[in-house]
Structure formats: structure tokens, C-alpha cells
Amino acid sequence: MNSSLNSIVGRLIEILGKEWVITDREMMESYLRDETPEPMRPKPTSAAVLVKPSSTKEVSQILKLSDEMRIPVFPVGGRTGLVGGSIPTKPGIILSLERMKKISIDRDNLMAVAEAGSTLGDLIKASEDAGLFFPPHPGDEGAQIGGLIATNAGGVRAVKYGVIRSYVKGIEAVLPSGEIITLGGKLLKNNTGYDLMQLIIGSEGTLCVVTKVVIKLHPKSPFTATLILPFPNRSEALKCAKKILLSDIVPLALEYVGLKEILMAAEHLNEEWPVQFGNAQLIITLTGTSEDELLSACEKISRISEEHNVGETVLAERKEEQEKILRVRSNIYTSLKPRMVDILDVTVPPSNLDALMGFVDEVSRRYGVYLPVYGHAGDGNLHIHIMQEEGKEMDYAEKVKREVYEACVRFGGVITGEHGIGKIRTEDIRLVLGKKELELMKEIKKLFDPNNILNPGAVFSKI
Amino acid sequence: MNSSLNSIVGRLIEILGKEWVITDREMMESYLRDETPEPMRPKPTSAAVLVKPSSTKEVSQILKLSDEMRIPVFPVGGRTGLVGGSIPTKPGIILSLERMKKISIDRDNLMAVAEAGSTLGDLIKASEDAGLFFPPHPGDEGAQIGGLIATNAGGVRAVKYGVIRSYVKGIEAVLPSGEIITLGGKLLKNNTGYDLMQLIIGSEGTLCVVTKVVIKLHPKSPFTATLILPFPNRSEALKCAKKILLSDIVPLALEYVGLKEILMAAEHLNEEWPVQFGNAQLIITLTGTSEDELLSACEKISRISEEHNVGETVLAERKEEQEKILRVRSNIYTSLKPRMVDILDVTVPPSNLDALMGFVDEVSRRYGVYLPVYGHAGDGNLHIHIMQEEGKEMDYAEKVKREVYEACVRFGGVITGEHGIGKIRTEDIRLVLGKKELELMKEIKKLFDPNNILNPGAVFSKI
Numbered sequence: 001m002n003s004s005l006n007s008i009v010g011r012l013i014e015i016l017g018k019e020w021v022i023t024d025r026e027m028m029e030s031y032l033r034d035e036t037p038e039p040m041r042p043k044p045t046s047a048a049v050l051v052k053p054s055s056t057k058e059v060s061q062i063l064k065l066s067d068e069m070r071i072p073v074f075p076v077g078g079r080t081g082l083v084g085g086s087i088p089t090k091p092g093i094i095l096s097l098e099r100m101k102k103i104s105i106d107r108d109n110l111m112a113v114a115e116a117g118s119t120l121g122d123l124i125k126a127s128e129d130a131g132l133f134f135p136p137h138p139g140d141e142g143a144q145i146g147g148l149i150a151t152n153a154g155g156v157r158a159v160k161y162g163v164i165r166s167y168v169k170g171i172e173a174v175l176p177s178g179e180i181i182t183l184g185g186k187l188l189k190n191n192t193g194y195d196l197m198q199l200i201i202g203s204e205g206t207l208c209v210v211t212k213v214v215i216k217l218h219p220k221s222p223f224t225a226t227l228i229l230p231f232p233n234r235s236e237a238l239k240c241a242k243k244i245l246l247s248d249i250v251p252l253a254l255e256y257v258g259l260k261e262i263l264m265a266a267e268h269l270n271e272e273w274p275v276q277f278g279n280a281q282l283i284i285t286l287t288g289t290s291e292d293e294l295l296s297a298c299e300k301i302s303r304i305s306e307e308h309n310v311g312e313t314v315l316a317e318r319k320e321e322q323e324k325i326l327r328v329r330s331n332i333y334t335s336l337k338p339r340m341v342d343i344l345d346v347t348v349p350p351s352n353l354d355a356l357m358g359f360v361d362e363v364s365r366r367y368g369v370y371l372p373v374y375g376h377a378g379d380g381n382l383h384i385h386i387m388q389e390e391g392k393e394m395d396y397a398e399k400v401k402r403e404v405y406e407a408c409v410r411f412g413g414v415i416t417g418e419h420g421i422g423k424i425r426t427e428d429i430r431l432v433l434g435k436k437e438l439e440l441m442k443e444i445k446k447l448f449d450p451n452n453i454l455n456p457g458a459v460f461s462k463i
Numbered sequence: 464m465n466s467s468l469n470s471i472v473g474r475l476i477e478i479l480g481k482e483w484v485i486t487d488r489e490m491m492e493s494y495l496r497d498e499t500p501e502p503m504r505p506k507p508t509s510a511a512v513l514v515k516p517s518s519t520k521e522v523s524q525i526l527k528l529s530d531e532m533r534i535p536v537f538p539v540g541g542r543t544g545l546v547g548g549s550i551p552t553k554p555g556i557i558l559s560l561e562r563m564k565k566i567s568i569d570r571d572n573l574m575a576v577a578e579a580g581s582t583l584g585d586l587i588k589a590s591e592d593a594g595l596f597f598p599p600h601p602g603d604e605g606a607q608i609g610g611l612i613a614t615n616a617g618g619v620r621a622v623k624y625g626v627i628r629s630y631v632k633g634i635e636a637v638l639p640s641g642e643i644i645t646l647g648g649k650l651l652k653n654n655t656g657y658d659l660m661q662l663i664i665g666s667e668g669t670l671c672v673v674t675k676v677v678i679k680l681h682p683k684s685p686f687t688a689t690l691i692l693p694f695p696n697r698s699e700a701l702k703c704a705k706k707i708l709l710s711d712i713v714p715l716a717l718e719y720v721g722l723k724e725i726l727m728a729a730e731h732l733n734e735e736w737p738v739q740f741g742n743a744q745l746i747i748t749l750t751g752t753s754e755d756e757l758l759s760a761c762e763k764i765s766r767i768s769e770e771h772n773v774g775e776t777v778l779a780e781r782k783e784e785q786e787k788i789l790r791v792r793s794n795i796y797t798s799l800k801p802r803m804v805d806i807l808d809v810t811v812p813p814s815n816l817d818a819l820m821g822f823v824d825e826v827s828r829r830y831g832v833y834l835p836v837y838g839h840a841g842d843g844n845l846h847i848h849i850m851q852e853e854g855k856e857m858d859y860a861e862k863v864k865r866e867v868y869e870a871c872v873r874f875g876g877v878i879t880g881e882h883g884i885g886k887i888r889t890e891d892i893r894l895v896l897g898k899k900e901l902e903l904m905k906e907i908k909k910l911f912d913p914n915n916i917l918n919p920g921a922v923f924s925k926i
Contacts, residue, residue, distance in 0.1 A: 108705060108814035154652050163652060165661075166629060179899045186812035188842035189617045189626060189880030191665050192895045193922060194904045198628075198661030202654050220711045242571060248683045248752045289711045293756050349649035351571035379651035417652030432655045436642045441657045443910050447903065459656060 005047055005091055008071055012051055012093075015061045020099075022050040031094050034079040034086055035140075037340040039394060042084040042423045042457070047091035048074075054099045056172060056180060056211040063209065063453075064178030066093055072456045073176075075205040077147025078119060080140040082343055083422025085151065085204050089457040095209065097146055105130040105217070111169065111186045112215045116146030123215070132217040135161050135252065135287075138418070139330055146210050152202035154418030156253040156329065159245075159378035160287065161218075163418065164201070170214030171197045176449045186214055199444070204420050205455040207448040222287040224252070225294045226322040227301060230259075230278020230311040237280035238354045240308040241377045244284070245350070247304065249297045253285040254378030255329060256353075261336070261372045266328045268335035273328060274314045274321075282377065283329055285322070332374055333383070341397040342386045346408040347417030350380040359407045360384055367396050381417035405431050421459035429459060468510055468554055471534055475514055475556075478524045483562070485513040494557045497542040497549055498603075500803040502857060505547040505886045505920070510554035511537075517562045519635060519643060519674040526672065526916075527641030529556055535919045536639075538668040540610025541582060543603040545806055546885025548614065548667050552920040560609055563674065568593040574632065574649045575678045579609030586678070595680040598624050598715065598750075601881070602793055609673050615665035617881030619716040619792065622708075622841035623750065624681075626881065627664070633677030634660045639912045649677055662907070667883050668918040670911040685750040687715070688757045689785040690764060693722075693741020693774040700743035701817045703771040704840045707747070708813070710767065712760045716748040717841030718792060719816075724799070724835045729791045731798035736791060737777045737784075745840065746792055748785070795837055796846070804860040805849045809871040810880030813843040822870045823847055830859050844880035868894050884922035892922060 012021045022028055032044035053059045066073045072092030079086055088094050097117035103126045104113050110132060114123055121141035127134040138148060138155030147153070149171070154163040161167075170184035183197040184190055200207055231237040234256075241254055259279045266273035275281060284301065288294040298315060305313065316322045333343065348356050357373055364371040369389050375382035384404055386397045405415050405428055414432045421429055430438070445452075445460035452461050475484045485491055495507035516522045529536045535555030542549055551557050560580035566589040567576050573595060577586055584604035590597040601611060601618030610616070612634070617626040624630075633647035646660040647653055663670055694700040697719075704717060722742045729736035738744060747764065751757040761778060768776065779785045796806065811819050820836055827834040832852050838845035847867055849860045868878050868891055877895045884892055893901070908915075908923035915924050 106812075106814070107709065109812045110708065111812070152654050152658075154654075158652065162629065165658075166625065175899070181897065181900050181903075183900065185875050185877070187810050187875075187877060187880070188813070189621065189810045189839070189844045190877050191615050191617075191879045191881055191883045192877040193884065193892055193900070194662055194670075194907055195615075195628075195665050196662075196900065196903060198664075199657055199659075201661075202658050207657075218713070219709050222711060245573065246570065246682050248685060250681070289756070290759060293752070296753060347650050347652045349569075349572045349574070350651070351569070376652070381652045412648050412650075414648070414650060414653050414655040416654045417650070418654055420654045421656065429656055434644065436638070437644050437646065437656070437659065440644075440659060440910065444657055444907065447906050447910065 004069060004071060005049055008065065008069055009049055011065055012049065012062065015058055016051055016053060020052040028094065031076055031079065031096065032088065034081045034084060036082050036084045036424065037337060037342055039341045040424050042087045042089050045088050045091050048088050048094050050094040050096065052096050052099050056174060059174045059209055059211055060178040060180055062093065062095065063174050063176050066453050067176045067178065067451055070451055070453060072453050074455055075146065075209050077144035077150065078140065078142040080143045081147065081151065081422060082419045084424050085420055085422035085458055087423060089423060097211065100211065105132065106186060107132065109186045110217045110219060112217055114145045114213050114215060116144060116210050116212060118145050119143065120148060127217050128221065132219060133221045134217055136164060136167065138164065145213055149201055149210050149213055150203065150205045151420045154381060156255055156376060157285065158376065159254050160250050160252045167216045168197065168201055168213060169216050171200060171210055172212035173200060173208040173210045175208050176451065176453050184214065202420065204422065204458050206445060206458050206461055207454065222289060223291055223294050224322060225286050225298060226316045226325050227284045227298060228275045228314040228325065229282040229284065229305050230275045231280045232278065232309050234280040234357060235354060236308040237282050238377065240305050240310065241282055242351065243304045244301055245378065247300060249300055251284050251378060252287045255283040256377035257281050257283060257329065257332065257374040258372065261332050261374055262328065265332040265335040269328060269331055271324060271328055278311045283325060336372060336385050336387065339388045340385055341388055341394055342401060344384040344401060344404055345416045345419040346384065346404065346413055347381045348408055348411045348413030352411040353377060353380060353382065356382065356407060356411055360404060363400055363403050367400055369396060369400065371400065423457045426459050467532060467534060468512055471528065471532055472512055474528055475512065475525065478521055479514055479516060483515040491557065494539055494542065494559065495551065497544040497547060499545050499547045499887065500800060500805055502804045503887050505550045505552050508551050508554050511551050511557050513557040513559065515559050515562050519637060522637045522672055522674055523641040523643055525556065525558065526637050526639050529916050530639045530641065530914055533914055533916060535916050537918055538609065538672050540607035540613065541603065541605040543606045544610065544614065544885060545882045547887050548883055548885035548921060550886060552886060558672065560674065568595065569649060570595065572649045573680045573682060575680055577608045577676050577678060579607060579673050579675060581608050582606065583611060590680050591684065595682060596684045597680055599627060599630065601627065608676055612664055612673050612676055613666065613668045614883045617844060619718055619839060620748065621839065622717050623713050623715045630679045631660065631664055631676060632679050634663060634673055635675035636663060636671040636673045638671050639914065639916050647677065665883065667885065667921050669908060669921050669924055670917065685752060686754055686757050687785060688749050688761060689779045689788050690747045690761060691738045691777040691788065692745045692747065692768050693738045694743045695741065695772055697743040697820060698817060699771040700745050701840065703768050703773065704745055705814065706767045707764055708841065710763060712763055714747050714841060715750045718746040719840035720744050720746060720792065720795065720837040721835065724795050724837055725791065728795040728798040732791060732794055734787060734791055741774045746788060799835060799848050799850065802851045803848055804851055804857055805864060807847040807864060807867055808879045808882040809847065809867065809876055810844045811871055811874045811876030815874040816840060816843060816845065819845065819870060819874050823867060826863055826866050830863055832859060832863065834863065886920045889922050
């Protein structure tokens with residue numbers, strides 16, 4: 001540990017008590033990485049102090065002290081990110097809010113108030129226990145609420161009601177100065193000044209540390225059904241997806257997967273995937289207020305998909321069966337991970353999905369590398385994996401990424417739909433944002449964090 | 464006209480041509496006011512030039528010139544605002560984008576691209592003509608898209624899918640420097656840097672001039688039904704509203720009105736209101752993908768409302784009948800306007816609506832003034848009117864407003880849910896926002912508009 005860090009440890013212990021100031025390297029090992037594929041993952045610092053405050057006041061004291069001493073602070077959540085966003089890359093403090101995990105449910109207002117360290121799993125459970133429903137499902141349930149806000153998490157269930165941003169109604173956050181700000185509340189409409197809350201959502205721990213969040217819930221779990229539709233090829237699958245989205249059915253989720261990748265994911269989990277044929281598959285989750293409503297939507301989808309040579313469709317209605325489908329789908333990433341160089345997260349206007357995937361095929365052939373593609377067809381958000389090829393130098397990865405990003409921009413898209421910029425896309429962002437947009441963002445960073453102590457190395461603390 | 468304005472006219476004519484630079488006072492009369500009640504309405508300047516550019520490039524040239532010469536620019540839309548937001552209160556340029564009104568509909572992506580000068584009515588029509596649907600209805604259809612963005616407009620149809628913010632996916636805007644920025648696109652997910660677009664939404668023409676907007680549409684007009692439920696008193700109506708929101712029905716709109724006010728509005732329009740009894744009424748609009756779905760929701764509402772002594776309910780299914788109900792509801796404001804001092808726009812957590820309305824009753828009795836209250840019960844957003852009392856000095860209005868605002872803050876609310884701050888709430892905002900929040904907002908204003916030329920007198924150019 002370096003000397004300025006050494007000198008802060010005593011003062012951190014005064015604030016938090018000895019138990020919650022961790023300097024032992026082994027005990028902080030899991031805080032030094034996230035889910036970013038290993039070849040792309042930023043190298044963590046060799047000098048860090050891990051702190052675990054129990055209250056907003058303690059967070060405030062830690063930040064004030066760090067700001068005064070110009071010591072970097074890396075806020076971490078569940079470390080489920082894919083772009084190295086929370087990895088401490090400089091000597092500094094790792095700030096985990098895992099002890100701040102209270103959730104209270106306000107049934108009358110259909111709102112949850114969650115501390116930032118509570119997990120997605122906690123929130124889903126607390127909502128269900130109160131007879132309410134939190135629709136989105138941005139992947140790993142170990143993700144923490146603070147991280148969901150910091151990354152404006154998306155996931156498979158964003159087609160009908162939008163991403164996390166749509167659910168956040170209030171925020172409490174601590175600025176690097178230690179000042180605590182509160183924005184919004186249990187409010188469905190609020191036009192009282194500039195919406196700083198929206199600016200903070202998706203700011204990846206670089207502007208302030210979110211400590212508490214007000215989240216909108218839905219009344220009751222609706223009836224749900226999940227369909228798997230196998231198509232002979234991608235083009236038919238995507239045409240069908242487009243027609244479904246243009247019908248009066250708004251699915252909760254509409255996913256595209258290739259047969260090869262979904263079977264690999266099932267094998268990885270030791271599960272059986274219910275549809276063993278059809279190279280290109282759509283997985284559609286529907287919600288409704290009655291079984292009749294769902295069945296009628298299923299019939300409509302069935303009629304539409306028949307025009308596109310669909311194979312025998314599977315309809316899952318039992319909760320366990322639907323959860324299994326979601327679980328297998330969510331584990332395409334983990335099954336590919338061991339041989340993965342990078343996972344891209346581009347988003348294009350949905351009508352350009354087919355063209356973008358065609359381009360990726362062409363790149364795959366040209367470089368002779370396996371580039372599995374799947375994702376959220378309902379909202380144009382694709383995950384393109386760049387895989388390792390045995391005996392091949394990995395320098396193709398950067399070139400492949402660049403080509404895909406440039407194509408994506410040509411198609412009216414952006415380089416990240418949900419994963420964010422983190423610490424590994426800070427240069428790529430220039431492909432999407434102009435000089436002036438970047439300048440404004442950099443100035444906003446300075447405004448919130450004049451000494452650049454918050455998550456240095458991440459976007460706008462670096463550019 | 465003052466001398467610096469005089470000196471700019473020639474240069475504006477060079478940019479726009481003589482026809483689109485208007486100095487004649489009579490021809491700009493309607494640009495000097497909005498829908499703010501007369502006693503509260505800010506006094507317009509006696510020296511202004513009205514310009515009507517036809518392109519983003521011309522907007523850019525106008526702003527660059529004004530910035531260099533430090534001449535205020537007041538962007539105006541349809542002038543349907545209620546807080547004097549667009550009124551030019553200082554000698555300067557009135558910037559109307561009314562000639563920039565192209566709308567293109569992209570059916571494949573369910574998006575509209577609308578220039579800022581197109582109206583809400585234009586957008587609704589263009590969407591319908593393409594077989595698509597724009598759900599929100601923030602009041603006057605003469606409102607322009609730029610104004611809807613600038614004020615993050617809300618309205619009656621925000622319960623199910625949210626306010627305008629939820630529909631905006633991309634923005635093109637011009638900064639005071641003349642630089643053009645573009646943010647987002649035909650994209651449903653985008654985490655590429657800080658979300659400046661969200662910051663611009665609701666910034667009331669003080670940060671930049673929005674010239675073009677990408678707006679999400681829904682597929683097809685759904686089946687809709689509108690119910691009017693008459694209750695003997697407010698308490699029963701609000702209890703019923705709460706239970707409906709906790710059921711599995713998510714209405715498109717859920718409005719509360721008093722019998723007296725809705726009958727006045729009907730009379731004002733020379734229409735007959737379908738329910739002549741029940742002092743407190745709920746107006747509920749439902750959408751669904753089939754008539755069966757709607758009828759089943761109506762039955763559920765009927766069962767819930769019977770527990771609250773509902774009177775005979777009216778169910779409107781014909782489009783004309785439903786439009787009439789919306790029209791009468793939307794005209795409570797216009798019918799009250801001639802005798803109105805101010806219209807408040809507070810928002811509280813929905814569960815506190817009854818308590819807030821009780822407090823308003825008490826204030827009404829204490830001051831001996833008529834304070835009609837109605838609004839968007841589904842999202843906790845209430846409009847409280849402060850009426851003139853014959854023979855009474857109007858100085859009670861400020862006191863009443865202050866008492867209501869303070870109560871609203873005690874109840875966890877804010878002073879504006881949809882109307883914004885404009886030029887008449889710039890002091891009141893301090894009741895809701897802390898010193899630090901205000902400071903950050905002021906610094907953001909400086910960042911975008913260092914010479915404070917954009918809409919001076921509005922929030923953060925004043926505080």
C-alpha cells in the first residue's frame with residue numbers, strides 16, 4: 001500500500017470501526033474484478049483499501065476525507081459488469097455499500113425504497129412478498145441496486161416498459177465533497193428544475209455515489225407465458241419479430257438466439273433446451289391480466305410466425321419452465337465466457353438488426369473467427385461475442401470490434417445499449433459522440449467531481 | 464426597439480430573408496403571452512424581434528449571432544404554457560420554429576422524427592395516418608413538439624406509459640454558441656455516456672434550442688373505453704382510485720374531478736356532461752387489445768367501485784363520446800380561467816392526495832376563497848386553482864400558494880409535476896431543492912449557456 005493510502009487507513013477506521021476497513025489482499029480479492037472477459041479486463045491496482053459503510057452519513061464522511069486527500073474512490077456493487085466499470089485501477093479506496101441493503105415496500109404508492117447495496121434478487125423478492133411486481137430483469141440477480149442505477153441496466157425485459165431508468169423516481173446520493181443530495185421521491189411526475197436524477201442514472205459511479213433509490217413497482221404479478229419459436233434461418237426470425245412488434249402485442253421480452261449458442265448454454269447448465277431444431281429462435285415472454293388475454297396473444301403470434309416458416313413452437317406456462325428458459329438464455333454469456341475475448345453490446349434501430357448481423361457474418365468469415373450473436377431483438381440491442389481462436393494471436397479482436405462499431409454507427413446505432421462505457425470503451429465512445437457532446441460531458445464530470453476522485457479511469461474522468 | 468436590437472435586425476434579415484424577421488408589434492402580439500392566468504402573467508418586453516427560421520442551420524446562425532452580441536433569445540412553441548415560460552420579458556429575439564414542422568413516420572421502428580415546430584395535433588394525426596398510436600395527451604393540441612420536450616409535458620394519459628420523457632429517444636439541438644448537438648436516435652437502449660438528452664428534456668428552453676426529436680410510438684390504436692364514476696364524496700372516490708391502481712388494471716388515465724367544476728366546463732363548451740350527480744367523480748380511460756379485455760377490466764372496476772358507494776356509472780365506447788369527455792375534462796382550466804389568479808400544479812405521492820386536498824379545503828375556508836381542485840389522481844398530480852373573490856384584494860393568492868406548496872413538500876411532494884418553473888416559480892423552487900442541488904443546476908446552466916442569452920428570467924438564468 002502506498003503512503004497516502006496508509007495515512008488514510010487510521011482515519012477510515014475512526015469513521016467505520018476496524019471491522020469494516022479491510023486491507024488484507026485476500027479478503028478483497030473478489031472486489032478487484034468483475035464479469036468482464038479476462039483478456040479485456042483492466043488490471044486492478046496492487047494497493048487498495050476496502051471499506052464497507054453502514055449509512056449514508058458514513059459514505060459522506062469517507063468521500064469528504066478522500067476528496068480532501070485526493071485519494072481515488074471506486075464504488076462497487078455486485079461486480080457483475082462487463083466493461084471493467086468498477087475495477088479499481090489505481091491505488092485508492094474500494095467503496096462497497098453491501099451493508100446498506102434495507103428495502104421498504106410502499107404498497108399504497110406502488111414504490112420500493114431500496115438502499116444501494118441491496119441486490120436485484122432482494123428487490124424482486126421483497127416486491128413479490130408484498131404482492132407487487134418488478135418487471136425488468138437485467139441479468140445476474142446478484143447485481144446491486146446502486147449498480148443498476150449507475151449503469152442504467154437493461155436486460156431482456158425492457159421491451160414493454162423500458163430499462164431501469166423508467167423505474168427510478170427518486171435518488172439519494174453523496175457528492176465527492178461529502179454533500180448529500182436528494183432528487184425526486186415517490187413521485188410519478190416531477191418537473192422541478194433540471195432533472196439531475198436522470199443525469200446520474202447511467203453515470204457509472206463517476207459523478208456521485210447513489211445511496212438510496214425510490215423504484216416504481218407494478219401491481220401484482222401478471223399472468224405470463226413464454227414462447228420459443230424455431231425458424232429455419234435468421235432472416236425469417238427477424239422478419240417475424242418485426243411483424244409481431246407491429247401488431248398490437250407488446251411483449252415483455254423478445255429475444256433472438258442462435259440454436260448453437262442456446263444449446264451450449266443449456267449444456268453448460270446441464271439442462272435440456274425444449275427446442276432442438278431451427279437455427280434461429282425467438283424467445284418471447286408475454287404478460288397479461290388473464291389467461292385468455294395471453295392465449296389470444298399466443299394465437300396471434302402463431303398466425304404471424306406461420307407466414308415465416310416457423311417450426312413447432314413451444315409454449316411454457318408453468319413458472320418453473322419459464323424460469324428455466326430465462327436461466328438458459330441468461331447463461332449464453334457464461335457458457336461462452338471461458339473462450340471469449342470480448343462481448344460487444346451494440347444497439348441499432350431494430351429494423352437494421354438483420355443488416356448488422358449480416359455484416360457481422362461477413363466479418364466473421366473474413367477474419368476466420370467465431371462471432372456468436374444474440375440479444376434483445378425487441379429493442380435492437382445485440383450482444384456480439386468475439387471468441388478466441390486456437391493458435392491465433394488475439395490482435396484481431398480490436399480490429400473486429402472497430403469494424404463492428406463503425407458498421408453499427410453507420411446503421412444509426414451506438415456502441416452500448418446497456419453495458420455502458422466502463423474502463424474499456426473510453427476511446428470507442430468517440431465513434432458515437434461528437435466533440436461538443438464529449439466536451440459537455442467532461443465539464444459535467446468536473447462540476448460534480450472537481451478533483452476527479454470518483455472512479456478514475458472510467459469515462460470522462462479519463463477522456 | 465433598443466439600439467443593440469436595431470443593429471441585429473439587418474443581420475437577421477441576411478440570414479432569414481425579410482419575410483421571416485418581424486418587427487411589427489401587432490404581428491407579434493400573440494407571441495408575447497401564453498396561457499398563464501393574467502394576474503400572474505409576466506409583463507412582456509416592449510422591444511422584441513420575432514424570427515421564424517426554416518432550418519436547424521438558420522437556428523444555429525441566429526443563436527451564434529445573438530450570443531456574440533449578448534442579445535437574449537426566447538424560444539417559443541405553441542405558447543400553451545401556464546407559468547410564463549416562453550414570455551419574452553427582456554428586449555431580445557423571439558425564436559419561433561413554427562416553419563420547421565416536418566414529421567416522418569418510421570413504421571418499421573415504431574418511431575416518429577418530428578421537427579420542433581410541428582404540433583401535438585400534427586404528431587397525433589401523422590401517427591394515426593400511419594396506423595400507429597401516440598398515447599400521451601398533454602392538453603392543448605396546438606402545443607409544439609419543442610415545447611413538449613422543453614417542459615417534459617405530462618397530461619392525463621401518463622398513468623400507463625409515463626410522461627413525454629418516456630417517449631423521447633433522440634434529440635437534435637442547437638447550443639447558444641451555434642453548435643449543433645445530436646443525442647440518441649431511433650434507439651430503445653443507449654448507455655453511451657452521460658444522458659444529456661434527459662437533462663435537456665424539461666430544461667424549459669434555458670440550455671439549448673431543440674430542433675428535432677425522435678419519438679417512440681405504439682403499434683396500432685388500442686381498443687379504448689372511458690368510464691365516469693360518480694361518488695358521494697372525495698374520500699370514497701380517492702379510496703376507490705387507490706384500489707383500482709392496486710388491482711391488475713393499469714389505466715391509461717385516471718382523473719379526479721369535482722362535479723361543480725366539470726359541469727362548469729361542460730357549460731363553457733355548450734356540451735352536456737353525462738353524469739349530473741356525485742360530487743366527486745373519477746374519469747378512467749382504459750386501453751386493451753380486445754373488447755373482451757376492456758369489458759373484463761370495466762367489470763373489475765365496477766366491483767371495486769361498488770364497495771365505495773359509486774352511483775350509476777357511464778361507460779363510453781364510441782370514439783366521439785370518449786373524445787367529448789376528454790375535451791370537457793381538458794376545458795376545466797379554460798372555463799375557470801377568466802376568474803383565476805393562479806393555477807398550481809403540485810405532485811405528491813398518490814397516497815397523500817386525500818390529505819393534501821383536505822388541507823386545501825381548510826385553506827379555502829380560512830381565506831374565504833374558492834380553490835377548485837382536480838387532476839391526475841393516477842399519478843398524484845393535482846391542479847389547484849386560486850380564484851379571484853369579488854371585492855377582495857388579490858394579495859391572498861401568494862399566501863395561499865405558499866401554504867399549499869409547504870404542505871405539499873411536507874407530504875413528500877414537489878411544486879410542479881408538469882407545468883414547470885417558467886418565469887413565475889423561480890423563487891418557489893427553493894422550497895423543494897436544497898442549496899447544493901440548486902448550485903449544480905446553476906452551474907449546468909452556465910456550462911450550456913455561459914452568456915445567459917437563452918430564455919433569461921426563466922429558472923437558473925435568474926436564481
